[in-house]
Amino acid sequence: MVHNRGPAKVDNNLPIRHQRGVMGPTYDPYALGHDGSVNTLRVTRQTRLSKPKPPAKTAPDVTEVVHVLVADSGPIQSQLLTRALKCRRDFQVSAVALEASALHKFLQSNQADVILIAGNHLPDLGLLRWLRLSYPKVAPVLLAESDDRELVVNAFRAGAKGLFLFAQTPFPMLCKCIHCVFRGQVWINRQQMNYVLEALAEVPTLRVVNSNGRFLLTPREEQVVALVADGMTNRGVAAELGLSEHTIKKYLLRIFDKVGISSRVELVLYAVSHGENRPSEWMPSTA
Numbered sequence: 001m002v003h004n005r006g007p008a009k010v011d012n013n014l015p016i017r018h019q020r021g022v023m024g025p026t027y028d029p030y031a032l033g034h035d036g037s038v039n040t041l042r043v044t045r046q047t048r049l050s051k052p053k054p055p056a057k058t059a060p061d062v063t064e065v066v067h068v069l070v071a072d073s074g075p076i077q078s079q080l081l082t083r084a085l086k087c088r089r090d091f092q093v094s095a096v097a098l099e100a101s102a103l104h105k106f107l108q109s110n111q112a113d114v115i116l117i118a119g120n121h122l123p124d125l126g127l128l129r130w131l132r133l134s135y136p137k138v139a140p141v142l143l144a145e146s147d148d149r150e151l152v153v154n155a156f157r158a159g160a161k162g163l164f165l166f167a168q169t170p171f172p173m174l175c176k177c178i179h180c181v182f183r184g185q186v187w188i189n190r191q192q193m194n195y196v197l198e199a200l201a202e203v204p205t206l207r208v209v210n211s212n213g214r215f216l217l218t219p220r221e222e223q224v225v226a227l228v229a230d231g232m233t234n235r236g237v238a239a240e241l242g243l244s245e246h247t248i249k250k251y252l253l254r255i256f257d258k259v260g261i262s263s264r265v266e267l268v269l270y271a272v273s274h275g276e277n278r279p280s281e282w283m284p285s286t287a
Helices: 045-049 075-086 100-109 125-134 149-158 171-182 190-200 219-229 234-241 245-259 264-274
Strands: 030-032 038-040 066-072 091-097 114-118 139-144 162-165 202-205 276-279
Touching: 066 075, 066 100, 066 171, 075 091, 075 114, 091 100, 100 125, 114 125, 114 171, 125 139, 125 149, 139 149, 139 171, 149 162, 149 190, 162 171, 219 234, 219 245, 219 264, 234 245, 245 264
Parallel strands: 066 091, 066 114, 114 139, 139 162
Antiparallel strands: 030 038, 202 276
8 A cells, every 4th residue: 555645744843852861972171170070161153253362471580680789808818709699690890998087978879778797807887887877778688797786686686687607607608698688578597586575675773883893772672673764664663563652663763773864864874875785584473
């Protein structure tokens, strides 16, 4: 039997229904995550047609040049140190005599970021104080043979940004020291740091003796003088020593009478000019 029926007509107005759960293969690009998962990336027509962006240009790595000034009292050592530093491309090196006039003349017309102060003898720390006040942006580094406690404390107190043991430390560490202070840091080793912290823990005390060498002030009165000279009020001194404010006033009156002064200002000036530094070991409040 032959059927003459033609192909079935399809109504274009009817909606097309997709069977759920059936997907064809996908050919979208994918990205491999750090955890091993695969994340499919949805690509739009606009993304496919857009041109890839060129990689961003990065600035070339330029070595920062530090202007180093060598101030040395010994011409031979100054020449050797200057020659060694000039071998580094990151340093621009100059040299002057270890004198305030020579430094001032150079710094008036030239740039200096770091000043290396070296000498065969104990350097004039007044030069460091002058540099700190006149050229505060310059970082002075003291080249020393040993880290004597007094030298370390006085050097950092005068304004040094670093103390380098030239005879005990290799030359590459000096270059690192220069970059360190140039970036605003301080070059100091552990022993030197202990010296500075110990000095900070010391307070000025007033020791007054009579003609026979006998101390006129008691240990408690010396502590009161030390705290007053440090800028504390009577209330602050009382809180520090665990005493009442009225007791501190009585201590001050006795101190005034023994020393021969009549005001706190005179006491502070007397303590600064006649006092000495020693560890601040406070006595119990009951003493």
